[in-house]
Amino acid sequence: MSDTIITMADGSKWKPSTSSDTVHCVNCDNAVDTPEEIATYPTGNCPDCGESWTGKERRRTSITVAAAEAISGEA
Numbered sequence: 217m218s219d220t221i222i223t224m225a226d227g228s229k230w231k232p233s234t235s236s237d238t239v240h241c242v243n244c245d246n247a248v249d250t251p252e253e254i255a256t257y258p259t260g261n262c263p264d265c266g267e268s269w270t271g272k273e274r275r276r277t278s279i280t281v282a283a284a285e286a287i288s289g290e291a
């Protein structure tokens with residue numbers, strides 16, 4: 217993990233925690249969201265129904281940002 221800090225326009229500083237991928241299977245509607253399962257996409261099969269990925273899955277990447285951290289404050 218790197219200590220990347222995001223500085224917002226208003227000067228507040230944020231620390232990104234994790235980003236996660238979610239793939240929704242078109243065959244069984246299984247939401248694949250663990251890194252191990254995501255690794256099977258798009259060349260493998262759905263870990264739930266065993267059908268091969270069709271390429272029509274809905275894929276979403278979301279980044280979760282942790283709470284603001286007081287790095288510098290205005291005295």
Ligand SMILES: [Zn+2]
Pocket residue numbers: 241242243244245246262263264265266267
């Ligand atoms: Zn499936």
